[in-house]
Amino acid sequence: MPAPLAVFRALADPTRLRIVALLRQMELSVGELAQVLGQSQPRVSRHVKILADADLCDRRREGSWIFLGLGSAARESPLLAAIDGWDDPAAERWAIADAARLAAVRADRMASAEAYFDSRAADWDAIRSLHVAEAQVEGAILDLLGDHPLGRLVDIGTGTGRMIELLIDRATSAVGIDRSPEMLRLARAKVAPDGQSRAELRQGDMYALPVPDGGADTVVLHQVLHYAQAPAAAIAEGARTLGDDGRLLIVDFAAHDREDLRERDAHVRLGFDDGQIEGWFAAAGLALAASRELGGGELTVKLWLGQRRPESRHLKAVA
Structure with a gap:
């Protein structure tokens, strides 16, 4: 000092x-x-x-x-x-x-x-047309998180910063993390007008978050996991940052067979099923607290909320 x-x-x-x-x-x-x-x-x-x-x-x-x-x-x-x-x-x-x-x-x-x-509107509109409206997804996020204070929020793969924009009023602080400098610059265009006294944006990797053990109360992975080469490791790393009673929310697609999304939009995983997520949660020391399914399109959006089990920490992710 x-x-x-x-x-x-x-x-x-x-x-x-x-x-x-x-x-x-x-x-x-x-x-x-x-x-x-x-x-x-x-x-x-x-x-x-x-x-x-x-x-x-x-x-x-x-x-x-x-x-x-x-x-x-x-x-x-x-x-x-x-x-x-x-x-x-x-x-x-x-x-x-x-x-x-x-x-x-x-x-x-x-x-x-x-x-x-x-410049990318056509591609994004095509993806959005496959599932329910974002307003419905965001409503489900708020409903699933409930009235429980969010505390220290970490948004992994923050992209344009929309989750911070949505949740910052319920958090004591927020950190948005993304590997892409371009995405972080776009996120700053959203977050900055309201000031950054409680929110910051950092470049980082989902497998090595710049957050200390127990440094978060709520972790969000919103439409990020299907890009992950090792989803279990990403979940385990998010869980590492959670303090006692901390919660991790995943918002992603249910398992589907749209192979064209691998080449067109670089999706590594074609969604997930409940058994996969619950198994990865358990390996990371989390219990599945709640889940939600939003159908109505070719792709179904799923929300899974995990909560830290106080008796377990630093468990190895399953393959």
């Missing part, structure tokens, strides 16, 4: 104070920060390094991009409260200007996301 002197030295610059204020609102790349601040990327990078060395800024590489968020020390409420309580008209003028440029960055992200989705 850096000494207090290093922290205050890092903040003894107007640009770095502006960077901290911006990162409190959303994660940004160095290029986006440069755009908002109206400065060159090399100059912004030097400021970012000073903040990072003081543990006030966290850098995370995703593909060729580096995204920045608040560091652990910057999350300490006394420091942020001191900044908020400082009456500085000049800083207020900068904040107003920065907010306007930050809105432009968000608009750029949304435009990029819309273009990305539009």
Whole structure:
């Protein structure tokens, strides 16, 4: 942990104070920060390094991009409260200007996301037409999870961040994890407008989650498992992160015979049956608490809710 002197030295610059204020609102790349601040990327990078060395800024590489968020020390409420309580008209003028440029960055992200989705709309519409409407699936998710607080939410394979968008109001915090930098950029376009004080997005693998043992209360795998080469291992890894009484929700397809989805949409598994999921749950130390079936299309959507068995942890996944 850096000494207090290093922290205050890092903040003894107007640009770095502006960077901290911006990162409190959303994660940004160095290029986006440069755009908002109206400065060159090399100059912004030097400021970012000073903040990072003081543990006030966290850098995370995703593909060729580096995204920045608040560091652990910057999350300490006394420091942020001191900044908020400082009456500085000049800083207020900068904040107003920065907010306007930050809105432009968000608009750029949304435009990029819309273009990305539009270019793939035909394929997605074809898939959606095979099963019940997403609104019905999301209603079933909320119903199955019930009124039980979600606590620390982890969304594996978060994609566009829709599950975080749906569930964040019922969680104390949320982490969306995806291997694809492109998907994470699209997710930020959804999550960022509401602020990221309780939600963050990370690049990671479903088989090696950047979450400590017992670091989650609710884990969600929404339409992810059929892409997994080793579904049992993905479930076991999700279960590893659950604390006592934690729950893991899988939303996926029931077993089907649509072989064309393997080549057209890279599906590795053609759905799952109850016996498979229950067996993988048991091997991961989970008990099947509830399930739901949503028919009405060529593909049936299934929901399986597993709950940690307190007496078992770190069990090996079955093949």
